[in-house]
Amino acid sequence: MFRAALLILLATPCLAAELPPPLEQDDFAKHSESEITxxxxxxxxxxxxxxxxxxxxxxxxxxxxxxxxLALGVGDGGKGLGPKRVADPDNPPEARIPRNAPPLFNLSHRGVTVLFHDGRIEVDESRPSGIRTPLDADMEQGFASLLSAQTMFPVLSPDEMAGHYQENEIAKLVRQGRLTGPGGAWDAIASRVAAIPEYKARFTTAYPAIADGKPIGFTDISNAIAAFMAHEWQATDSPFDRYLRGEAALSEAQSDxxxxxxxDAGCATCHAGPLLSDMGFHAMGAPQIGPGKAAAFEDHQRDTGRMRVTGRTEDAYAFRTPMLRNVTRTGPxxxxGAHADLRAFLRDHAEPRAGLARYEDLPPLPQMDGIVDDRWALDSDERAAIADAAPEGRALTEPELDALLAFLDALTDPASISGRLGVPDSVPSGLPVAR
Structure with a gap:
């Protein structure tokens, strides 16, 4: 019965884009239990x-x-978890993390070809590693997947995980530009892990090459983390997924x-395919709040998105189309992270220029002293530049917003949010576990 209803909907003339095929298990990476745990x-x-x-x-x-x-997170120099995280007064952060923390659902699907908001890591078969990253020729070999390679960046970021320049040996190596190879930052992190007997035993079980005497490297660490993320946060059982498989019907509001x-809303122009993302980059007038994204040698607070990767002016203020499983739960x-309310985000996203013009109220942000004004891009010529790069779009009515929110809620897979293994009671280092 449900399959028949789906076929009727597929034939409905008002659909400007075809519905995607269901997500298939064969399109996700597979890993051993020992690697996942x-x-x-x-x-x-x-x-x-x-x-x-x-x-x-x-x-x-x-x-x-x-x-x-949080709209913009607090990594090193913070205390607490989630919206309750604040700056540590005894060792405050030097800056906010400049972009919103992206969700981790379905990242091991073979359709995921770019990662990060600007796509600075992407599949590129012309590279020896099969992956293009900002490190180019200095890229370490041995990352098993795009998802694995992603992990190499947060551990090197002073504001995220590394800490600031003279605080620890990892931060000092990052400051010196010593990232790869023996004695580099990744090697120092791997040495920390390898020195813990339980980790040594677990790596020996998970990876035959290590059992045969290969030293534990940072790529082994990142491969294991990627295996866990692939297993833990696979989202394939939302009402929409069951609907595509012909197993259940959507409600009237969700169908609308x-x-x-x-x-008519045109969302599927970009949110296409099984993952509801074209893996492309689009300038949609999303407000910039916070410090922007600049290299250490640059003196500005702009975040030009994809242009930072390609250097092309036509990519200015374009950001990756996000995947949408569990989107109603992944705010801001x-x-x-400029919108704390999804309805307001949809309203502004539908007509980007008008939405950016009326945007005023920043979401709550942890108090931090001595940092760039969080409103800098809104109170300068940058707001106009962001708007000029975006399309006009069209306004959504309140009933249309109701209907779209109902459909987006049908993309929720509760089991994938809580995860399959959950939070461990303890970790081999003996350090506190975030709860």
Whole structure:
């Protein structure tokens, strides 16, 4: 019965885009139990951070749908978890993390070809590693996947995990530009992990090459973390997924929203395919709040998005199309988390220029002293530049917003949010686990 209803909807003339095929298990990476459970411990272990205080889970926690519930997070130099995280008065951060923590759902699907808001890591078969990153020729070999390679950046970021320049040996190596190879920052992190007997035993079980005598490297750590994320946060059982498989019907409101999403609202132009993302980059007028994204030698507070990667002016203020499973739970929304309310985000996103013009109220941000004004881009000519790069769009009515929100709620897979293994009771380093 449900399959027949789906076929009728597929034939409805008001749909401007075809519905995607269901997500298939064969399109997700597979991993052994020993690799997954090792990755779980590493994901929650602060041993990977310079000051041994921040883990991957600090900014990507299941309590907050694999984010941190903040518009712009606080990594090194923070205390607490999620929206309650604040600056540590005894060792305050030097800056906010410049972009919103992205969710971790379905990142091991073979359709994921770019990661980070600006796509600075992407699949590139012309490279020896098969992956293009800002490190180019200095890229370490041995990352098993794009998802694995992603982990190499947060551990090197002073504001995220590494700490600031003279605080610890990892931060000092980053400051010196010694990242790869023997004695580099990644090697120093791997040495910390390898010195813990339980980790040594678990790596020996998970990876035959290590059992045969290969030293534990940072790529082994990142591969294990990627295996855990791939298993823990696979989201394939939302009402929409069951609907596509012909197993269940959507409610009337959800069906109305689906017709809008794939029809007159034009959402599926970019949110296409099984993952509801074209993996492309689009300038959609999302407000910039916070410090922007600049290299150490640059003196500005702009975040030009994809242009920072390609150097092309036509990519200015373009950001990756996010995937949408569990989207109603993953706020704040936008590359800078500028919207704390999803309805308001949809309203502004539908007509980007008008939405940016009326945007005023920043979401709550942890108090930090001595940092760039969080409103800088809104109170300068930058707001106009962001708007000029965006399309006009069209306004959504209140009933249309109701319908779209109902459809987006049908993308929620509760089991994937809580995760399959959950938060471990303890980690081999003995350091505190974020709860």
């Amino acid at each position: 090792l990755g779980q411990l590493l994901f929650y272990d602060p041993i990977l951070s310079g000051n041994r205080e921040v883990s991957c889970a600090t900014c990507h926690h299941p309590r907050f749908a694999t984010g941190d519930g 929203g689906l017709r809008l999403f794939y029809g 929304w936008g590359h800078a």
